[in-house]
Amino acid sequence: MKKLGKVIRIRGKRKLIVKANFVPKVLQVTYDERLRPIGRVYDVFGPVSSPYVSVVVSPDISESEIELLLNKPLYVKTLSKRFRKGRRR
Secondary structure: OEEEEEEEEEEOOOEEEEEEOOOOOOOOEEEOOOOOEEEEEEEEEOOOOOOEEEEEEOOOOOHHHHHHOOOOEEEEOOOOOOOOOOOOO
16 A cells, blocks of 8 residues: 545545645545545646645545545555566567
8 A cells, every 4th residue: 555645625525635645547546544445536636746636535435424534644555567478578
């Protein structure tokens, strides 16, 4: 697991704005401190040196639980590198 960043704002009812430490891939699943899936990365915007990430919260998370995520860190799973089959040339 890798720390994505801290939730700084709640936009509307189901979107979180995260101040990210790095640029994640779009549609990557985000997790809270208890490794519970929260949502997916929807958009990445802002400068490359300090990006912001928009996360769409999954429907099974209630609105009261979304409020508790403010100023909390979110995490993403690190992707493992896959090796190609066959031999090198």
